[in-house]
Amino acid sequence: MNEAMAGAIWLGLGVYLGAGLLAGLGVILFGLKRLAPEAGRIPWRVRLVILPGLAALWPVVLARLAGVRPAEDRP
Amino acid sequence: MAAGYSIVGWNGFKRVYDGMLALGLSLFVLAHFGAGLLSAPAGQHPSEIQLLIRATGAAAFSLLTIILCIGPLARLSPRVLPVLYNRRHLGVACFFTALVHAGLVVLWYHGFSEMNAIISLLTSNPRYASFGGFPFESLGVLALLILFVMAATSHDFWNHVLGPRLWKWIHMSVYAAYGLLVAHVMLGAVQGETGLAQAALAGGSALLVTGLHVVAGRLEWARDRTTDLPPEGEDWLDAGPAEAIPNGRAVILVPPAGERIAVFREGAKIYAVANACRHQGGPLGEGRILDGCIVCPWHGFQYRPEDGCSPPPFTEKIPTYRTRVTGGRVFVEPVPQPPGTPMAPSMAGEAG
Structure with missing residues (x-):
């Protein structure tokens, strides 16, 4: 692996996680009620624990917010 | 369960479990550190940071081996079920131990370079086309990323949001992480970064994990083969x-x-x-x-x-x-x- 390729991987990972962090912040501020309506009030410390996962899996979470349900919940 | 969320649903058992985990992990790192210090030939003492890198790496690998043995052992004996109950705490502890190991490696070997430390880590050994010389550090980075995703999605919230099937699929990637780590340790030994004893232990651990899964899998397979068929003339x-x-x-x-x-x-x-x-x-x-x-x-x-x-x-x-x-x-x-x-x-x- 040369320096350019390693730089591209590092940049790609940074952009993905950075976008995920922004999306995750949006979700923990405004989207958790839609993701887990039955959960009641989610404490802030739990929201912070969830944030790294949101940064990593934000495309799936955004799909859930857009109405795509887990496989086992589909009719 | 999904009625409300806290960081950890603490109970007495979990407190004891986590206390023993913290104690065991600390003792392991200390013992490994001490053994490394005492066993080095006179005048060739590795630095404390290097000893700590090896100790945390060995601790994370051993913890992951234990985690992977718990599942099949619980299929073989219900007495192991209490250990399974809080296994995710072992997983999170494993990720943080591996993160300390990786952080120390980056700081010690690449932190003083003018280049970005991660880019330096990925390019310091360019022999990606070689088998024995393959940069084992990259395998460790990949395994760490998998462990991160697993630790970050270990909370029950994720099981609910992703659905059990996707959640399980993501967490099955632990086997890929383990394979990468076995290769990481073995290549490290081939390239003289870790000891042969560690490579032998890693190989033995991989055999143990594989063997237990084969035995437990055979039992499940035999059970699934003996399908319960309805009696003749019955649908039930x-x-x-x-x-x-x-x-x-x-x-x-x-x-x-x-x-x-x-x-x-x-x-x-x-x-x-x-x-x-x-x-x-x-x-x-x-x-x-x-x-x-x-x-x-x-x-x-x-x-x-x-x-x-x-x-x-x-x-x-x-x-x-x-x-x-x-x-x-x-x-x-x-x-x-x-x-x-x-x-x-x-x-x-x-x-x-």
Whole structure:
């Protein structure tokens, strides 16, 4: 692996996680009620624990917010 | 369960479990550090940072080996179930230990470079086309990323949002991480970065994990092969005599198609529900009925046997099945009803 390729991987990972962090912040501020309506009030410390996962899996979470349900919940 | 979320649903058992985990991990790192210090030839002492890098790496690898052994061991002996109960804390501890190891490596070997430390890590050994010379550090980075995703999604919130199937799929990637780490340790030894003894231990650990999975897998496979077929002229499966089902316990049926079915007896009442827990697929039929609820042996999730619903305020649901008792024998229609469908129990008059 040369320096350019390693730089591209590092940049790609940074952009993905950075976008995920922004999306995750949006979700923990405004989207958790839609993701887990039955959960009641989610404490802030739990929201912070969830944030790294949101940064990593934000495309799936955004799909859930857009109405795509887990496989086992589909009719 | 999904009624409310806290960081950890603490109880006495989890406190003891985590206390022992912290103690064990600390003692392991200290012992490894001390052994490294004492065993080095005079005048060739590695630095304290290098010893700590090796100790945390060995601790993370050993912890992951233990984590992977717990699953098959719990299939072989129910006495291991208490260790399985809080396994995710082991996983999170493993990730943080590996993160300390990786952080020290980056700081010590690449932190003083003018180049970005991660780019330096990925390019310091360019022999990606070589087998024996392959940069083992990259394998460690990949494994660490997998462990990060697993630790970051270990909270029950993620099981709920992703759905058990996707959640399980993501967490099965632990095997890929383990394979990468075995290669990481072995290549490290080939390239003189770690000792041969560590490589031998890594190989032995991989064999142990593989062996346990093969043994447990063979048992499950044998069980699945002995499908429960309906008696001739019957569409329903025969679960045997009602009195043969221990009170508060279940027998597990393997239908020709679909998921396993857990057939419970509570006094004279017979119920049938899906065997897989909605949480992490734990075998409900190996649990018991306590206070009117089926309790999963893995993490204590509860379901009412009459409708497959978790008691309020929880919201999990599993499929139920029709049952009947004829001539003292229990029969189950192998057609799952939608999760949460109420199903009146059959009465086994003679069972008590």
